[in-house]
Amino acid sequence: MLAPKDDLTNRVPVWSALSGLYVDNEMSAQEFDEIIQACTASPYTLKELEEIMFSELWPAFGSNLLSVAGDWRGWSPGTVQKAVLDAYHPRWRWPWWLNPFKRVVAQDWRKVAAGVAKLRAG
Numbered sequence: 001m002l003a004p005k006d007d008l009t010n011r012v013p014v015w016s017a018l019s020g021l022y023v024d025n026e027m028s029a030q031e032f033d034e035i036i037q038a039c040t041a042s043p044y045t046l047k048e049l050e051e052i053m054f055s056e057l058w059p060a061f062g063s064n065l066l067s068v069a070g071d072w073r074g075w076s077p078g079t080v081q082k083a084v085l086d087a088y089h090p091r092w093r094w095p096w097w098l099n100p101f102k103r104v105v106a107q108d109w110r111k112v113a114a115g116v117a118k119l120r121a122g
Helices: 008-022 029-041 046-066 077-087 106-121
Strands: none
Touching: 008 029, 008 046, 008 077, 008 106, 029 106, 046 077, 046 106
16 A cells, blocks of 8 residues: 555545544434445555554544544545644554554444445445
8 A cells, every 4th residue: 555645646535534433423324324435435455444544544533532622523635634644654553453542433443344345245
């Protein structure tokens, strides 16, 4: 997988969609479907999408879920791109399931991953 800054054409739509999982409110079925559709349309495998979710988006937006005054509306694609690129530092990370804070979005991620797998299977 290319570095984020070298793959903006493919990354930004995925970042924009998945950033919805970091908004501090309950998601509707339609919002989940939109995220699933964007991820399904991407060229990334489920493993790569998971890496994007937890290694690229978490550093930029994870604190929003942990804040009592987090954003409840979401962000524009330009804001998402800037936030991810500013926060991203390539390095080895512990698997997300070993980080108790990342478990906050784990259930939603599993729902998205299952939806992508189902659509791709036909």
